[in-house]
Amino acid sequence: MSAKTAIICNSNNPDLAMYFSKKVKCFRDEAYFLANKEIANNLNIGCSSVSKVSGLSFGLIIDSFLAFIVVFKLLFNRVNTVVFDTAHISNLPLAVLCKICGIKLVFTIHDWNPHEGKQQKNVLLYNKFVDKVLANAYITFSKVNTDTKVYQLRLSGFEKQSPAQPDGYYLFFGRIEPYKGLRHLVSIAKAMHEKGLPEKIIVAGRGEDNSIDELEALPNVEVINRFISDQELDGLLKGAIATLLPYDSATQSGVILHSYSYSKPVVAFDVGALHEYINDGVSGILVEHGNTSLFTEKMHYINENYDFFMSGVESEFKEFDDNALERQYKALLESLKR
Template identity: 25%
Template sequence: MFETLSKEFEVKIFNYKLLYPSFLFPGKTQFDISGEVKKIPSERIVNSLHPFNWIRVASRINYEKPDLIIFDWWHPYFALCHFFISLFINKKLKKRSLFITENYISHEGHFIDRWLTRIGLHHANYFIALSKKVEDELKQNFKHKKIYRSELPIYEHLTGNAEDITSLKQKFSIAPNEKVLLFFGYIRKYKGLDILLEALNLLSSESDKIKLIIAGEFYDDKDFYIELIHKYELQNIVIMQNEYIPNEQVKDYFIVSDVVVLPYRSATQSGILNLAYGFRKPVIVTKVGGLSEFVNNESTGLIVEQPKAELIADAIKKFFEIENKIDFRKNIAEFVKSNRFNNLNEIINKVLEDSNAS
């Protein structure tokens, strides 16, 4: 986003110096440990927990006198932080507040989340929704606000220089003739890894020719998934990497894989899907939330009607039957040309026009 906006605008990023308190964060670290992160200039000045900090941040925004303030919203935990920062900015700037809404309600939200979300987004004048599902939720709950549509970008900056497939398969102890499924990203219940493991069990004889790579840190009870692997006797099929995958290693997991599986129980959109498309890898996704909006069935991937193990198993089987009949790579390359993120600067200019006219 910074690189795209900087082509046309002067951009300043106010980052978090405290994102989540450690007792609320299920992972090992909240910091990116990658050695090849693009260096985007930002100031770590926002403390998500400290009310006096919110006043100071708002004062700093007032001092900068921006033409537009963009808040990134993804979780109701930030409701009070966003509410008070947007409350304390001056009256003129209140009319220039845009919230990019990745999720409306978090994937595993509780009853209080809807209330917190309305508080956190209370001072928004404009919204950018990143999926039709979120757009519809915003229209229902903020009927008098202007809502624009965009998408997550296609992540092509991690492709790097890859080893050849044979070397990568040796690295992962995968036989040359074995097919590879990839489940990538942190593991939580809504992502349906347990459904995928059950699907592998249902594939029976076909599973002998398949390997599943699970690459990501467990935010759920790891033992639950280990027990499933043993229950279904999948120890020789599953390759598990229980850690955050740094940027410089991401390419190995995607390049060695034939298809990326997203057996989600719920979703708005997915950075994993856009990462797969960056590598021109097809996907198998469930038809939940806004996830299937970004897949052309039997063209850029396969869409499964419900997050059920038997349907996921059928889709995996079907994919390997048709993978040589459909040019998934070419279709994905064509599909990503229409990615709405490419129009971000056009949207921002439109928001500026509307805010100046109001």
């Protein structure tokens, strides 16, 4: 029996679990899969974690003991490389034991430079410990500067949805975080109102931000500050003209690809690695950071040329669909065998 690669997902984040499940479906015979208990039960694979949160908890203590059993299973199955598919604190005790046993460790890092917010310090500590002590290689989804081996992939694994005509609004969706620039939407919405543009902005997602009260007071903004179900988001995306990303910082964003899957273009500030996912003038428009006046103009431009941008998104989507995910991870697994 030849050596294998194991892919482990200790996170129970719904989006990350969705990507992981697709890898299991495609490569169940080529890799050894383990996951958080909930995901493992759903996919009929081995369990590597019982933690319900990525933080200090009783679940982490259990996971630290569970790590010994998991390492035994890895060695029994002749695993010589472990890919941690998500960032999670329960990766650490298992990774330390794998390191001691000579198993190569590949860490998936979505946020190389952590965003401003409650988890910023924790993510930074995790990244530093992994970098200095554990990692033999990384999987990233944007360019990073490091001397360690990097497998740079693109976010992918989205299913194409049936396109629908817009219903007079722009959409901002996803968890509300300080780095996502809601304060810019205040200026943008006011500029729209001053120009007499009839469209509105819908902000859909749970979180805290100092600009929420001001946004709620504007006549052309609707704020839905709560958890948004997949079914509700489906309806919101179908009716949107475009998705707005007035972010102050970013690495990459699943919001972009989720929008593409509905044939919806995006308008975004040109920050971080967003330019690697937006073909400017084709699948959306990039705007100089902070230039809310130009941002508003480009929103209107997309609305006036909606069919053109919808076609542009559809031509780009093949780079981010299920087939793209399968191609990338097939090549990755081949590379890890060498």
